[in-house]
Amino acid sequence: MSQQTYRLAVGGHIDRTRPLSFDFNGKRYGGYVGDTLASALLANGVHLVGRSYKYHRPRGVLSAGSEEPNALVQHGTGGATDPNFRATQVELYDELVAASQNCWPSVSFDLGAVNSLFSRVLPAGFYYKTFMWPKAFWKYYEYVIRRAAGLGRAPDAPDPAYYDNMHVHCEVLVVGGGVTGLAAALSAARADARVILADEQCEFGGGLLGAGEQIDGMSTDEWVAQAVAELASMKQVTLLPRSTVIGYFDHNFLTIAERIQDHLGPMGTPDKARQRLWKVRAKQVVLATGAHERPMVFKNNDRPGIMLASAAQTYVNRFAVKPGNNVVFFTNNDSAYGAALTLAEAGIKVAAVLDVRAQPTGRLATKVRDRGIEILGRHAIAAAMGKKRVSAVEVMMLNESADRLIGTARKIACDLVCMSAGWSPAVHLFSQSRGKLKYDANRSCFVPGDSVQAERSAGAANGTFSLAACIVEGHEAGLAAATDAGYNKNASVPKAPVRQEIEEAPVDPLWLVPAKAGEHTNKHFVDFQNDVTAADVVLAAREGYRSVEHLKRYTTMGMGTDQGKTSNVNALAIFGQVLGSDIPDVGTTTFRPPYTPVTFGVLVGRDVGELADPVRRTPMHQWHESKGAKFEDVGQWRRPWYYPLPGESMQDAVNRECLATRKAIGILDASTLGKIDIRGPHAAEFLDRIYTNGWKKLAIGRCRYGVMCGEDGMVFDDGVTARLGENHYWMTTTTGNAARVLAWLEEWLQTEWPELKVYCNSMTEHWATASVAGPLARKLVAKLTSDIDFDPDNFPFMSCREGAVAGIPARVFRISFTGELSFEINVRSSCGRALWNTLMTVGEQYGITPFGTEAMHVLRAEKGFIIAGQETDGTVTPIDLGLEPMVSKRKDFIGKRSLSRPDTQREDRKQLVGLLPVDAREVLPEGSQIVEKVDDKPPVPMIGHVTSSYYSAYLERSIALALIKRGRSRHGETVQVPLEDKVVPAKISAPQFYDPEGVRING
Amino acid sequence: MLLIKCPWCGDRDEHEFSYGGEAHIVRPRDPEKLTDDQWADYLFMRKNPKGAHLERWVHAHGCRRWFNVERDTVTHAITAVYKMNEKPPRSSKT
Amino acid sequence: MNNKPSKYSIVSLVRNALNYHQNWQEAWRSPEPKKEYDVIIVGAGGHGLATAYYLAKEHGVTDIAVLEKGWLGGGNTGRNTTIIRSNYLWDESAAIYEHALKLYEGLSQELNYNIMLSQRGVLNLAHNLHDLRELSRRVNAIRLNGVDSEILTTEQVKAMVPIMNTSPHSRYPVLGASLQRRGGTARHDAVAWGFARGADARGVDIIQNCEVTGIKRNGAGVEGVQTSRGFIKAKKIGVVAAGHSSVLADMVGLRLPIESHPLQALVSEPIKPVLDTVVMSAAVHVYVSQSDKGELVIGAGIDSYNSYAQRGSFQVVQHQIGALLELFPIFSRLRMLRQWGGIVDVCPDASPIISKTPIKGLYFNCGWGTGGFKTTPGSGWVFAHTIAQDRPHRLNEPYNLERFSTAYLIDEHGAAAVAH
Amino acid sequence: MAKDYLRQSALAHLHLAALGVDDPDGAGVVLCERPFRGQLSLRGNSADHEFVEGVQGVLGVGAPLDPNTVNVAGNITVLWLGPNEWLIVTPDGQETELVERISDALAGQHFAVSDVSDSRAIIGLTGIHARDVLMKGCSLDLHPRAFNAGSCAQSSLARCHVLLHQINEIPTYDIYVHRSFSDYAWRWLEDAAREYGFAIINQSAIDVVTQRSTRKESPVSA
């Protein structure tokens, strides 16, 4: 195992008593609990971590946080591997395995790097300009391009982890647990508001963790510990470390992705979720998300060993790692001087500090100077040397206006370059909340403008960079948020902490280090991950892509996994320079969720596998299962499709089920049908308006079939409705439409006809329904019933009775969907299974046979009964279906007016017919199209299609229902049905094939 | 996800509700008397404004009541909620 | 005026590389608007730009301005899931979508701009018997209309997309699929940019950051448009404003059967290729393909409410990703990189309006809703014809405004459910 | 009323009785089915005195008029479902008679009362993490500052519609879920409860256990 030669002897937040070992690119290394993969690699002197997307340039660690564009790794193995993990965010655990990605055969020797040789022919958008000839070759070009696509690899097996979701409400959500966020949370919580504090890092403290300053005479570590302890002691506070607020949506709805077990690796507990998504509805939000340091844009600024100044400081202070031995700083603001001091104190040689500003005057700069470190005013790095690790920098003077390098170049050897081009507040969530940014020219950054939602930004996220001011602003924001949420209006903000404020000199932006005379900016990287250079930005502007959004899409700037956190502002500033526009006029691209990428798994939570979507079960479901039924999905219901006996094919089973029903008794679980109880003095009037036919004259105890349309006149649902009392009806609907029909009725009642006194209640779930059909059905039910008179005259077709069936109170309807004598027996759901059992046991002597939806479909098709959604598709009127007699002329009903529009009156509309293949053994596939004659050349005019088609065992032939243009006037004609391999002639007929006179209905 | 104030149940998440489109489209009294164009107007033509929109929602997974909402279609800000039999807020043009 | 652009090719790339790409010309100019044009096209989305291009190319009309309130291609054209196919049910649809696909097949060469048309096949999955029946109805109709389409069994689907969960025990079992092999994707931005460059080269003025705020009428006809950059006269005005169509119609007191809804999409982080076919499931509202850059491009359903916000709500995405993981369990650990939304103009029959209006010289092309990227060239082609000739082409005749009164609707809901 | 042996609860197929314990020692979440209660749907105009008084007369307690509240009198519980809609819960077997008594009392008025006893399964949920389990699938604010013993609400839990009734401050909830969804709801609850350790309790023991427990705030739902 390699030694951690770059580990400092003391300090840091790592736990030296808990050493860990891990594997990177097949090599073993050591680290400690508290390390990230990045800090551990740096501790081992590993700077080359990955390769860039397009040119495969060697890349190292740029940052210490979630803004990292370069150090992306493939983490883990097998089904639990993760592509594109940022090494700077991966917490080290024992036996962690990671590898560089997008390189082959290895990160050190990567063949893809040949692209780099061609980089000059591959500027932004090159692919739009080539690969067009010869035309047929594009697919080969694309094949090659695709092989080069992507960064890491997807897992090749299902995810072993599970995920969780959690809804939560709070008065104040504080995003970011740096000093600002901690202060805000304290103030809000002290006012008794329910507070959630979320931070994406494993510890609270934010920038303070790397800073090493003093607050109120305490070390920053002590200050943080005290704040966290107080928050933890308050029960109205929820602390969420390792939790990234990823999205800020409408009406203060925010999502937080918590990484519960990622840092434990495979050692996590299987009973706990890997990650959890918090769905927060916050009354108020405080955004204390800090700021991102910007890189400098100079030649070869992407070499491993070149990093952000604050990151280097964090590696020293928080991780006790020396990122190098000999460092050159390059800055345009004072914050880098703090880092320089930290590094110097850690024993790292600071070779020089280059400052864009002529005379750095801040107190920190003075301190650095006092240590005898060379500060070079108005200097810049002209280029970095070294390939897989920076080895030196070439330093030159900037002219007065900083648009030219002048003087002679001086070479300074180094193994680390720390850069700081100023800070960009993390305004992502503010922007997602729809807030508009404003540009602050003094601080050279975009800051939040006016709030649109109940939200406020504070601290570095608000462009406030001094520690003392951050604390004050945090407290104020927290208290104001609590107050606005209705909590403790007279609490006060603690007085400003005592801390010697460090005067800072203003930042002087230098967006692009000019190329040396005769050179170009095509190695000046702006977007590291997508290899976008300053030259690409210039090219986009030259070619007319003058909107920042065009710039983004043409160059792919900001479209990588980091979404340009460190690069966007640099890019648009350079773009502005080329176009001669001010930065605020150039504007930013749109900030979109998520703040950092988030697993699909956590978005979905536990709604996977058997919980992906409910499966609705009837009270008899288990019986069907135990009999080996095959099921079909109908909406969320799972209904028995057919019940194969051992050795039976589907067709065998369906034939048997159909014949049994026609000849003896079949039994169907009809519990899924919608049942709606309709009551009130205006119930009949209401039904008159809903259905196409009339309802007022229906006698009590009788049933009627009805069809309902949408206002467009198209059939929407159908079913039988019974009149149970003077003001009491019982409507049935199709299985799939049960909820929609109830909602439809309520909508009309509540919104359009509030004067109608009607109440509708769903009874679907209260009742279980067994439908027994067949010539022997009466025998069976009569046998099980003593208090209903089954005599056909006393219990005629289309009527209903109440009584006890098999000892269970029941509502029995004599209606029929099969054409046979049939009774629908409804009992309370809890008794459904008992009823079914009894019917099966007692029915055995009559040959009772359970049948599924397939047999039901055959039986009703033999009768020409339609199924809404099969014979109809939203373009079919009741008249098309031949139901004209049911369409009232006397009253209005929903959709009536639509039936007299020119197109619904057209003579050649498609109408429902029967279709009999000339070859009686030929079962037409449903969905077949029907033509007059088959031409050899398309398009072939189609006159209709097959809606239902089966083999009818009873009729010993195939039958079908179809919608055919002018069909009703064409009975007897022959049409053609072209199939894949042949054309089947079929004869149009009336859509009733079985018992057209309806005798069988009486048994 | 919107937060909608049901006039009865108070603030609830959008997913408890179903949307019913533009409000105050009154079904014509005597449809048979309308021309095809007038009927098409009732059936299909919608204001679809950019800005304040009067619309209907139903608290489908709650109290099952329909009610009206004034919502800005650009910002999604809800500026009024009123029951079916109540008048729209005066600020909005109907 | 003709702006002869530099020809794009590998040769020109190499030549330009020698001088560090200093000599490339603008792909399109950014001219100041003139006071008057023969034709004004409102909306520089793909459809508007294609309309201008074909007006110039096919009809010799070159005095055209395309006015765009933002940046060209920034509407739905710049935010769609790029799925292209022509497997629609009704004859009218098959004709126009197939016409568009054919134009697409030669578009890179025609525009001298590589739109990266990738005909890698589009699968539409069936998860229940009802789906299967509808699928076969569609495939049969499509084939009789002369468009390629076939039905695949579950096993064939598995062979084509091995990473799909085709287990019969899945919550959404795959019972079969239809496949259009000529379907696929194209680079959305390139389609807009290629048409813009082509139109510009033929003299069309594309004027960005120019919002139309009013349409001035002149008796029974039009006189011009009020814009954020002043009044511009025009003899004819073609409105191709997608989600904003109602707003434009309102300017002349027209009412449209259009409602604007948010439609979302999202991408994953880029990964090495794992999915070489476009997979769509209308039943569970998932549409997914993998781009040539490596990200998975995933489409969602629309939000139910009207909106001009260009963003949708979180639960829609959540729901759709749930279905995605049921179909592709190995995607669980992949990560969403970015989600966004567009404003789609939804028509009651899920078919477009490409029509004259009661106002002379005013034409509307809208209602493409969730699925108009695939017709960009076809739509521009017929709309150019309609404007130039003041009468529809045979292909767009059925797509008139009157159909809402006559009820001659072209109901593509089945094809569209939310179709891309 | 059918004989008891003819009846089956919604979750009978899960054989919960065989899995149930009397003392769910240490479990953070405790679940049971509460089978067989009378449930009536009542519709009527709450602005109408005659209706309100008629109901009060029969039940001995008024139908709650405040949204999302519950009135309890003796063994009758009335839950608010909507401004003209309530669910009356009675001991098993009393529903038929109660329908008749209400119908008689309100005769002549516009109202609707129906026996819907088997429409909804009832799942009892308690334990110090009970609220956390619900929060995983329900967007209501269930914190004691917003939802208490005596509160009820219709909402969704994961992918099904539920009626929640908080019984006491432990908290204990009755979750009413449509019968056909109850299998899904139960499996979902078990899955959501797994990280807290859960036990299935015998339905006879749940009231004893909940009375014994002292009130403890769980960490997440604070």
Ligand SMILES: Cc1cc2nc3c(=O)[nH]c(=O)nc-3n(C[C@H](O)[C@H](O)[C@H](O)COP(=O)(O)OP(=O)(O)OC[C@H]3O[C@@H](n4cnc5c(N)ncnc54)[C@H](O)[C@@H]3O)c2cc1C
């Ligand atoms: C998320 C999503 C996924 C989609 N997926 C697919 C898919 O996979 N396949 C498919 O075929 N289709 C898809 N679509 C639909 C497709 O994107 C659109 O139908 C198509 O792009 C519309 O093109 P367009 O040119 O008409 O509209 P747009 O590109 O929206 O152009 C309209 C332009 O008009 C401008 N405009 C509006 N008002 C004014 C005004 N007053 N003045 C000046 N300019 C104005 C707008 O700024 C805009 O640029 C998808 C859509 C979305 C949102």
Ligand SMILES: NC(=O)c1ccc[n+]([C@@H]2O[C@H](COP(=O)([O-])OP(=O)(O)OC[C@H]3O[C@@H](n4cnc5c(N)ncnc54)[C@H](O)[C@@H]3O)[C@@H](O)[C@H]2O)c1
């Ligand atoms: N001298 C300078 O120019 C300068 C510049 C910047 C910051 N600073 C210093 O940094 C500190 C700023 O304090 P602060 O608290 O405002 O910021 P901070 O950077 O200390 O804390 C912000 C925290 O927010 C977290 N965060 C960001 N986005 C998040 C998200 N979406 N979800 C969850 N967590 C997220 C980060 O992990 C971080 O911990 C002060 O000490 C200040 O002096 C100085």
Ligand SMILES: Cc1cc2nc3c(=O)[nH]c(=O)nc-3n(C[C@H](O)[C@H](O)[C@H](O)COP(=O)(O)O)c2cc1C
């Ligand atoms: C097909 C397609 C692929 C995309 N790929 C990426 C991508 O790789 N990275 C990225 O950041 N955005 C990607 N986007 C999203 C765009 O960044 C952007 O969100 C989208 O064009 C909408 O614009 P807006 O977010 O600026 O409103 C893609 C968009 C589309 C349509």
Ligand SMILES: [Zn+2]
């Ligand atoms: Zn409500």
